Each structure stands twice: as C-alpha cells, then as structure tokens.
Amino acid sequence: MDANKVRDKFVELFKAEPMIARAPGRVNIIGEHTDYNDGFVLPAAVDKEMVFAIAENNQGVVRAYSIDLNEEATFEIGDAQPREGWINFIIGVTAELVKKGVEVKGYDLVFSSDVPIGAGMSSSAALECALGTGLNTMFEGNLSQEEIALVGQASEHHYVGVKCGIMDQFASTFGKENHVIRLDCRSREMELVPLKMDGYKLVLCDTKVSHSLASSEYNTRREQCEAGVEVLKKTYPEITNLRDCTPEMVKSVKDQLEEKVYDRCLYVVEENDRLMRACDCMASGDLVGLGKEIYGSHDGLSKMYEVSCPELDFLVEQTRDREDVLGARMMGGGFGGCTINLVKAEAVDQFIADMTAAYKKDLNKDMAAYVVVTGDGARVEAEVLSK
Template sequence: MQEQLISDTSQAFRSVFHSEPERIFLAPGRINIIGEHVDYSDGFVLPAAIDKYICFAVKKTVDSDICTFYAKDFNDSFSFKVNEKQVPVAQMWVNYVLGVFNAVQESGKSIGGLQIAFGSTIPMGSGLSSSAALECGFAYILNELFNLGFNKKELAVIGQKAEHTFVGVKCGIMDQFSSVFGKEHQVIMLDCNSLDHQYFEANVDGYSFVLFDSCVKHTHLTSGYNDRRRDVDNGKKVLWERFPDVQKFRDFSFEMLDEVRSEIGEISYKRCMYLLKEIKRVEEAAKALSEGNAEYLGKLLNETHSGLSTEFEVSCNELDFMVEETRKENGVLGARMMGGGFGGCSINLIKNENVEDVIAAVAARYKAAFDIEMKVYRVKISDGINEYTRNEILI
C-alpha cells in the first residue's frame, strides 16, 4: 500500500507539473493506545504513529516565489506567494498548509518556491489525524529543503499553531507530536504540558490493533467537549482551594477527590474521577506493553471505555454497541472508543488468528442494528515523518 501511494503521488506530480519530483516525504497518522481527555489535565497520553500516510512529492522551483499545492485526493490546487502575508481561505485543506507557512513566516524564516503534490492513505474524518500529518509533513519539508533549523518539538508546535490560528481548532499537541516523533514498534508516553516523553516497546506479539470505524460523528462533540472542560475545571478549582500544595492535577489522590465530592457535585466528581483513573491507566499500559502483557493491556482498554461511557459520558449508542459486541468475540483482549467521543473509531486488541472472524461478526451485527457499514483499518506502529530517497521513488 505504501509503495502504491508513492507511485500514485509521484504520477500525480508528473501530470500536474510536467516534471519529475525531486524528493518524496511520508507523514503518518496516529492512534492513541490509551489516555483520552487527559491532555488538558496534566496527564499522559500513549500514542503511536501508524502505517497510514500522507505522501508528498516535492520539487523546489528556482527563481520562483510561488508555492503550489496539488491535493490528489480532492483534485484541487492552490498557489500562494511566499513573500506575502497569508490569511485563511475557503478551501479547508489549504488552511492547514497556510497556517504552517504563517508560523514559519512569523518566526522570521524565509522559504523559496515549491511544487508539491500529495495523496493519502489516512482515512479522512476517522480520528487518525490526517490534519496533523498534513501540517507537520509540510513543516518538515520546509525545514529540510530550506535549512530552517527547527528541532522536532518546534515542528510539532508549528503544526499545532497552524490548527489553532488558521483552522480554528484548539487542539492539543498529541497528534502533531506523534506524527513527528513516532518510532516503529514503539509507543510514546507523552506529557502534553511539558512535552517530556519516553518510548516503550510495543510488545503485543500474536495480537494486532485493529480499528473499527463507526462511520458516525454526532454534532455535540464540540459542545460536549466544552461542557466536560467546564465540569473538570469546577472540580479542579475546589481541589486546589482545599489542597493548595498539590502541584499538578495528576497528583491529587482519590481520597482528596472524595473529600470535596459534596462540594463539587456528582457530575464534576465523576469527570475528575475518570481523569485521575485514566492517568494511572496510561502509566500501567506503558508498563504492560513493554513487558508484553497483552492481557493486562486489554483489561485497561476495557476500563477506559467504561470510564469514557459512564463517567465522562462522551460515548454514543453506536460506539457502545460496537465495543460491547467486539468484546463478546473469541480472541479479543480489549476494546474501547478512541478519540474525543460521540462517534469515530474503536481500537481493539485482537489475537491475530481471530481477526477475520471478529471483523465479520461485529460488522454484521452493527449493520443489522444501525444499517451502517462499519469500516475496518488494520494498522501497524511505524516511524514518524521521514524522507524516501530518490532511488526508492517508484515510476
């Protein structure tokens, strides 16, 4: 699939620009093994880059101040002058790259003209972070071709800034960080505040991570997210008033939370309880992965889904059904919803020999219950953004 993507993207470049691309870059999507909604509460997340990519075919244009993009999957083009100030435009995909250019421009760096064609195997709207791959892929390309001198953390922050400023989504840093810092066969335990991180081997021999896409996205994601933030902030405020010496939210104990339960109310109590438990689950999951304890990792995934569904209340009927039916099948160690909630994908840890049977059984029951064709994405943990050398480009 990767070779086909490179071949197709290179051919698209030739068709549009009537010349050969000089360099090829791959920017991956990501999964998050565990750690949902903890990134804004001093928690850890456990993402990994995956073998679904945006491929960029690139050529520098001599004596030109124009950067031209061709989006193969949309059959759409956009050009801008690199010595002019840019503003957001109507084409949504364009704003991701313009936001990156704007962040580079504001840093005082300058770039020259480029021709870029790109295509993707990251499913759009599936929660696998195609947007972060586009942002960070472009930032990485500019850094490489024009020797801008940014380090990896700075590239991830540029991608995040692009989304904040030009797209209008106040996302965390996890998606961009995963795309830049990913390593094959390893997960990243990331502190989203400090950006401190460490790698753990993803030892799940005999098992695979398989994603089931519910193909639904309920409209209350944004409003629900904001409501949860408010519920959590209410709990945090009272906790810090009662225990001012605690430095980070993750350092509050369950006993401390119990002490303020009546004051913050049941809803804030449930939200904060989920977060404190989830932060601990991330640390335990990293240890389970590194020790090859797939059974315990599966148990943690199940606990996370239960917490997201009943304590944080960001699941939905379709996801709950899909996860519940998946867990009934032989060879399934764990299943949970992945991402912000109210739709999207589940991530499932399944014994290799049972994968086909589980897919068939769950897809059939999901179709019968909701009349929706479930999509399936098989993923492997892969390297972050990287370049393919010229002799590897497929003609």
C-alpha cells in the same frame, strides 16, 4: 503509502522534480483526553500516511493540489488569514513556520493520504507533520522534531480552532516501528516502549460516523477541566492542573463542583492511573491486564467524559463476551470514528466479519475495519529541490 502517484501528479502539474515528505497517522493504546491536562498518553505511529510532493516556485505564492479531493487552492505567503476547507491546514503550518523564523518562500505541493479521514487516526496531525518536516528541510529551517510537532499543534490552535494537546503531533513526528510512545505531556519527555503483541493484532472498527461535534465539545471538555482545577486549587493550592491530582482529591471537593465538571475531572485523573497500570502490564507481557485497562478507559470515556456515541458503544459491547478479544475502546476525540480492539491474530478475519454483520443487522449501517501495524514518524524520503 506509495509516493509514486503523488510525485507523478506533481510532475504533471508543475513540471518539476519534487522532494517527498511523509508522516503517519496514529493510534492511541490508552490515555484519551489526558494530553491537554498535562497527563500521559500511549500512542503509536501506524503504517498509514500522508504524503507530500513539494518544490520551491520562488513566486511568493503557494499552489496546492489534493489528489484525494481533486481540488486545488492557492494563497500568498504574506496572506495567512484562516480560510475554510483543507487549505486552512496548509496556511496554518506555513504561517506558524514563518513565526518560528523559517524563511518560507513560495512553493508548490501535491498530497495524498491513506489515513482514513474521520476515523480518529489524526489525519490532520499527519498532514501538519509531513508538511512541516518537508518545508523545514526545503527552506533550511533547522527546527527540531519537537519544534515541528509544536508548529502542528499551534496551527490547530490558531487556524483550525481546536485547542488540542500535543499527543497527535508528537506521535506522528517521533513514532518508531514496533514501538509505542509513553509521552509525558507536561515535560514532553517520552520513552519508546517496545510493543510485543504476542499473537494479537490491533484492529480498528470504523463506525463511519462523522464526529462533527468533536471540535466544539473538545473545547468544552477542556474548559470544564480548567474550571475543576480552579476549584481544586482552593483546597490544594500546590496543584497546577489535573495531572497533580489523585482520585481522592477530586472526590474530596465533589460537593463544590458541578456534576459534569466533577465527572470530567475524575475521569482524567483515573485515566492517568489506568495508563500507568497499562504500562506495567506491557512491561510484564500481561496482555489480559492491558485489555482490562482498555475496557476501563472506554467506560470512563462513555459514562463520565461523555464523548462516545451509540455506534461506538455498540461496537465495544459486541466484544465483551468474545474470547478472541482482550480489550476494546473508542479512540480519539470521540462522537464517531473508530474503536481500537486487541484481537487474537488467528481470529482477525472472523472478528471483522462478525462485527461487520452485527453492525449492519442491529444498526443498519456499514462498518469499515483496518488492521494496523506500527510505523515510523515524519521524514523526508527524497530530496530533489527544483531551483
């Protein structure tokens, strides 16, 4: 995203030269709802970003302006109470940095984004990681990249009220162009894996359905997984969470679990297995095999974890008989947002046209599409601190 309009608006509003901080949205190839169960995920940062212009104001207050919403808001550094709206994310990141010992003083900021909102590309993590990276640099916090990612996660937990895992913030912080990240959400160890598409592209089909249920249902799914673990521990005391389980272990206690809890747990365990097989496929260049695992992920998310919606299911079903698509699934928290599709490069335009037409014809709704490529993680692009 071009940072010039953000910088120019900042200069217009605050009459100072800002520093520029930016962080990307992300896609997730496979491994959904596994992160908060200490499992594995396979995200990649993309070329759509959140961009901040920031400068100190030495007034003990934050003055913020959103270009995209044409809205402004303020709060005092010492008043970190959660509030409604987008400013809550700014308050949360600021407060969590202070908890980490960063001496955040007053600052002004302007921000804008080309990460689609509500599309499952984690615009919220892009905001948190861009702001956290910028403020850490500006106020000489000396936090590591991992600590900045964890600040973003903590702000979601304590201010937004979503008990998210660490995937989104780690992808936004550590992403690298032409790579995916295989992240172990328990140890936080990660491996940058080259992404070789070999004539295929990643295309997102946006249902334009708002996932308003995602926050509450997300927390419910987490509670159901935790309930399942407590039952599993009675038979398998060596486990700490679903990461330690095999499908056979879950199946062995089926009669002790509520039906929904059983389905949730089995999905998570099988999704971890799918991800490992997907990594093997990527290592060997087997994109056909990768596509099969991606389809398997959607089936589990839709039928067992129940976080899909009719629009997402429709878009995935439309691809199953297409020779130019190797795999498709819903992506993100669910109940709306995008499907991610592995599409033959030469067929991308026709694919988008066909999907758009079918969505309009059958559901009488408009669909958006984004062709995404991998990008780099959070960074400070220019540092011009106004004193």
